[in-house]
Amino acid sequence: MAGQEPESPKQAASPSGQAAIPEEETSRWAETVMSLEVKVFGLEAEITGLSSELEDSQQVIREWASAFGSGVIADMQAYGGARDAKEVENFLFDMEQYFLAANVEDEAGKVSTAIMYRTGDAKLWWRTKYSEIQANQVRLDTWALLREAIRVQFFPENVEYNARRALRKLEHTGSMQDYVKAFSALMLDIHDMSEKDKLFTFMEGLKPWARVELQRQRVTDLGSAMTAAECLTDFASKTRRDRQTTPSPVQNKAGGAKSFRSNSNRGGGDRKPHAQSGLQGSSSRSKPQENRQGAPQRSIGCFL
Structure with a gap:
């Protein structure tokens, strides 16, 4: 129509009725989007690497915390030069x-x-x-x-020689704990004894009943022998305690009923039954015994 200006190419309507986007601008936007995608991919890879490093660091911290507890190392005691x-x-x-x-x-x-x-x-x-x-x-x-x-x-002189001499004389005379402790202390100063010799020496120092029991258990090394020996000690101690707390019957001298006396404490307990039986025995001894015919038996005196 007359009086109308022709439409410019930029303002030309698209078939869908919307304004058409120039190809240069579309290409520029596409390049921008691709650049952003590359940066996003790079950031994702960097975040993944940082997460892995953080996890490794946390694992190291957990291991340190497990090894050192609170992280405070106890101070050592200084050595003063004792020749021990x-x-x-x-x-x-x-x-x-x-x-x-x-x-x-x-x-x-x-x-x-x-x-x-x-x-x-x-x-x-x-x-x-x-x-x-x-x-x-x-x-x-x-x-x-x-x-x-x-x-x-x-280091004192002849430490190992003296330890071997003491080990040869060591015997199980007291408690089993004392014997095991003394044997272990001497073994710290002996460095070249074989396992068989250690076991043999330990067994030879035991009391016969303990040695027989360990032989019955077929111990094969010093560690198992010491453990088994300490178990024997606990059993023996319990047996002794049971014997001490169990009352033992005592026969009256007069031939009467049995009275019971505890072995746990010589000075404690009720001694009335025992005392009465003693009185009965003394009274029976004071009376003259009769013979088979019923006549009293004459006491025989002592002549010098």
């Missing part, structure tokens, strides 16, 4: 356990940590050794070297 085999070995053992708990892995750290726990003669000895180290006369830069030097300096 068990005290020296206990200090060295505690030191190695402390290294594990405190995560001390390098040798220099182990040596420095062990030096801190010295007092008395042990600290004086280390001051002398430190002077020798400074003069390059000796090397103690590893825990193995320091441990051996401590043993050489503070």
Whole structure:
């Protein structure tokens, strides 16, 4: 029609009646969407990796909490230089356990940590050794070297020989707990005894009844023999207690009825039945006995 301007291409209506979107803008939007999708995929992969790392970290924390409890490591007791085999070995053992708990892995750290726990003669000895180290006369830069030097300096002489002599003389004379404890203490100072010799020595020191019982149970090593022996002790103790609390019958001297007297306490309990039977016995002895014909029997005197 006259007076109307022709429609521009951008404003041309689409077959559906909506305005058509230019191809350039559509392409730009498609590129933007693809770029966003790539970023989303990257973020998802990064989140997955962070989640995995977080789970690993939480697992490590749980393992540490299980291993160290509250995370506080108990402080060690310093070694004062006592020349006692068990005290020296206990200090060295505690030191190695402390290294594990405190995560001390390098040798220099182990040596420095062990030096801190010295007092008395042990600290004086280390001051002398430190002077020798400074003069390059000796090397103690590893825990193995320091441990051996401590043993050489503070370990008493002939420890194993004396322990073997004491072990040969050890016998089961008291309670089973005392025997097992003494045997275990001596074995700490003996390092090269075979398992068969340990079992044989332990069995030979037992009382005969205990040895026969362990042989009947066919124990094969020292640990099982000690466990079985301690069980025998508990049974024997219970049997003794039962015997002490069970009253035993006592025959009256006058030939009367039996009275009961407890063995648990010599000074306690009611002694009236026993006392009465004693009085009856004394009264019967005071009366002259009659012979078969009914005449009283004459008492025979003593002549010097």
